[in-house]
Amino acid sequence: MEIDYLATVLLSSLSSASILLIATIGLAVVFGLMGVINLAHGEFLMIGAYTALTTTQWGVPYALSIPIAVVVTMTIGATVEILIISRLYGRLFDTMLATWGLSIAFYQLAVLIFGTVTPGIGMPRYSLRIGDYSLAGYPLLMIAVAALMALFVYALMTRTAYGRKARAAIQVPEMAQAIGIDSSRVNTLTFAIGCGLAGFAGAVLLPIVPATPSMGFAFVIKAFLTVVVAGPVTLTGSVLAAIGLGGGASITASFLTSVAGDAFFFLITALLLWLFPMGISATWRRKM
Amino acid sequence: MFRIVNATGGYGKTVIIRDVSLHVDAGEAVALLGRNGVGKSTLMRFATGLIPAGSGHVEIDSVRAPVSPSRRAKLGLGYVPQGRFVFPRMTVIENIAVAAEANGHNGSEAVDATMADFPMLKPKASDLAGGLSGGQQQVLALARALAVQPRILLLDEPTEGVQPSIIDEIAGVLKRINRDRGIAILVAEQDLDFCLSIATRAYVMEKGAIRLETDRDRLKADKQLQQELLGV
Numbered sequence: 001m002e003i004d005y006l007a008t009v010l011l012s013s014l015s016s017a018s019i020l021l022i023a024t025i026g027l028a029v030v031f032g033l034m035g036v037i038n039l040a041h042g043e044f045l046m047i048g049a050y051t052a053l054t055t056t057q058w059g060v061p062y063a064l065s066i067p068i069a070v071v072v073t074m075t076i077g078a079t080v081e082i083l084i085i086s087r088l089y090g091r092l093f094d095t096m097l098a099t100w101g102l103s104i105a106f107y108q109l110a111v112l113i114f115g116t117v118t119p120g121i122g123m124p125r126y127s128l129r130i131g132d133y134s135l136a137g138y139p140l141l142m143i144a145v146a147a148l149m150a151l152f153v154y155a156l157m158t159r160t161a162y163g164r165k166a167r168a169a170i171q172v173p174e175m176a177q178a179i180g181i182d183s184s185r186v187n188t189l190t191f192a193i194g195c196g197l198a199g200f201a202g203a204v205l206l207p208i209v210p211a212t213p214s215m216g217f218a219f220v221i222k223a224f225l226t227v228v229v230a231g232p233v234t235l236t237g238s239v240l241a242a243i244g245l246g247g248g249a250s251i252t253a254s255f256l257t258s259v260a261g262d263a264f265f266f267l268i269t270a271l272l273l274w275l276f277p278m279g280i281s282a283t284w285r286r287k288m
Numbered sequence: 289m290f291r292i293v294n295a296t297g298g299y300g301k302t303v304i305i306r307d308v309s310l311h312v313d314a315g316e317a318v319a320l321l322g323r324n325g326v327g328k329s330t331l332m333r334f335a336t337g338l339i340p341a342g343s344g345h346v347e348i349d350s351v352r353a354p355v356s357p358s359r360r361a362k363l364g365l366g367y368v369p370q371g372r373f374v375f376p377r378m379t380v381i382e383n384i385a386v387a388a389e390a391n392g393h394n395g396s397e398a399v400d401a402t403m404a405d406f407p408m409l410k411p412k413a414s415d416l417a418g419g420l421s422g423g424q425q426q427v428l429a430l431a432r433a434l435a436v437q438p439r440i441l442l443l444d445e446p447t448e449g450v451q452p453s454i455i456d457e458i459a460g461v462l463k464r465i466n467r468d469r470g471i472a473i474l475v476a477e478q479d480l481d482f483c484l485s486i487a488t489r490a491y492v493m494e495k496g497a498i499r500l501e502t503d504r505d506r507l508k509a510d511k512q513l514q515q516e517l518l519g520v
Contacts, residue, residue, distance in 0.1 A: 161395060164386040175373045178336050179436055180361030180390035205341045285416050286375055
C-alpha cells in the first residue's frame with residue numbers, strides 16, 4: 001500500500017509539474033530570446049482556451065481545435081509585438097507595464113464576450129489504476145505533452161536558421177545586427193511563437209482547467225517566477241525549475257495541505273533567488 | 289569602394305571623432321593606426337552603423353549606406369569587433385552558420401568553407417564559443433565575419449590578447465583573402481608589424497581626427513613616426 005501511495009503521489013506531482021511547464025514554456029521563450037516579460041502571457045493562455053472551447057462548441061473536433069487556438073494566438077501575438085512591444089525594446093519595466101495593461105484589457109474583453117462563468121468540456125474518461133488508487137489519464141498524458149513541447153522548442157531553437165538568429169540576437173544584440181540579422185523581424189516571430197505556445201497550453205489544458213476570463217492570473221504568477229528562477233539558459237532552466245518548484249509544491253500539498261504546497265513554492269523561489277540572483281542557470285554552459 | 293565621409297560621432301553627447309574622412313579602394317588593405325583612445329574603435333562603430341552618426345555618412349560602392357547595421361552587412365560590410373563578441377552559448381558551427389544564413393547564404397556550405405580556411409577550428413566545431421580561448425575566439429570572430437561574404441572587412445584590434453602563433457595565422461589568412469578573393473580590408477591596430485605585413489597604406493589617428501595618411505614604405509622609413517605610434 002505504501003509503495004502504491006508513493007507512486008501515485010509521484011506521478012500526480014510529475015503531472016502537476018508538467019502542467020506548470022506547459023503553461024510556462026511560452027513565457028520562457030519570450031523572456032529567454034527577447035528579454036521581454038510578457039505579463040499578458042496568462043491572457044494568451046485564456047484566449048487559447050476560449051478559442052478551443054468555442055470551436056468545439058461549433059462542432060470542430062477537440063484535437064483540431066488545438067491548432068486553431070495556436071494560429072489565433074500567434075496572429076494576435078504578432079500584432080501585439082508590431083504595435084506595442086517593438087516600440088519598447090530594451091525597456092524591461094515599460095514592456096511589463098504595457099503587457100500588464102494589455103492583460104487587463106484582454107480580461108475585460110473576455111468578460112464582455114463570454115461572461116464570468118463558462119462550462120468546461122468533459123475530461124476524456126480513462127484512468128490508470130495503481131493498487132487501490134486510481135489516477136485520471138488525461139493529466140498523466142500532460143507529462144508526455146510537456147516533454148514533447150520542450151523537445152519541440154529545443155529543436156526549433158537549435159536546428160533552424162530562425163532559432164540560431166533568435167539566440168544570436170539575445171546573446172550579443174549588437175553583433176547580431178552587425179552580421180546582418182534583422183532583429184525586429186526575428187523578435188516578431190519569437191513573440192508570436194511564445195504566444196502560440198501559450199495558446200497551445202490553454203487549449204491542451206482545457207479539459208483540466210476550464211476556460212474563464214480570470215484563468216490567466218492563476219498561471220501567470222507561477223509561470224513568471226519559474227522563468228525568473230530559471231535564468232538565462234531558459235529552456236533547461238525552466239524544465240528543472242518547473243519540476244523542482246511545481247513537483248515539490250504538489251508533493252508538499254499531497255502530504256500536508258494545498259496552502260502548504262503554495263507556501264513551499266514561494267519559499268523555495270525566494271530562497272533560490274537569494275542564492276542565484278540571476279537565476280539558477282546563470283553560469284551554465286548550455287545552448288538553450 | 290568604401291568611404292567614410294566627414295564622420296562625427298560618439299556616445300551620447302560626448303563627441304569622440306570629428307570630421308573624419310577616409311577611403312579604401314576595391315581589393316585594398318589599409319591600416320588605421322594610433323594610440324589607445326584616439327577614436328579608432330569609435331570610427332569602426334560609426335562605419336558599421338552601431339553608433340548613430342552625429343553627422344557625416346558612409347558610402348559602399350559610391351552609394352550612401354543605409355542606417356541599419358544589418359542592412360550594411362547585407363551590402364558586404366564585414367566586422368570583427370574589438371573584444372571578439374562571439375555568441376557564447378552557440379557552438380562554433382552555429383556562430384558561422386548564423387552569419388551566413390542572416391545574409392541569405394547556405395549555412396552548412398559556409399561552415400565547410402570556414403573549416404577549410406581555419407583548420408584550427410575543426411576540433412572545436414561542436415564546442416560552445418564561450419568556452420574557447422581568446423585566440424580561438426578571435427579566429428572565430430574573423431571566420432564569422434567572412435561567412436557574411438563581405439567585400440570590405442573591418443577589423444578592430446585583431447591581435448589584442450592573442451598569442452603570437454595565432455597572430456601569424458590571422459595575418460596569413462588576411463593576406464590570402466585580400467589577394468585571392470579581393471576582399472578589401474580596413475584594420476585598426478597598435479601592432480605595427482602586423483599592420484605592415486598586411487596593409488599597403490595607412491591612416492594615423494590622433495585626438496579623434498586623421499593626422500596623416502602614409503604608405504607602407506614611408507612608414508617603414510620614418511622611425512620618428514614609428515616611435516610616436518609605438519609610444520616608446
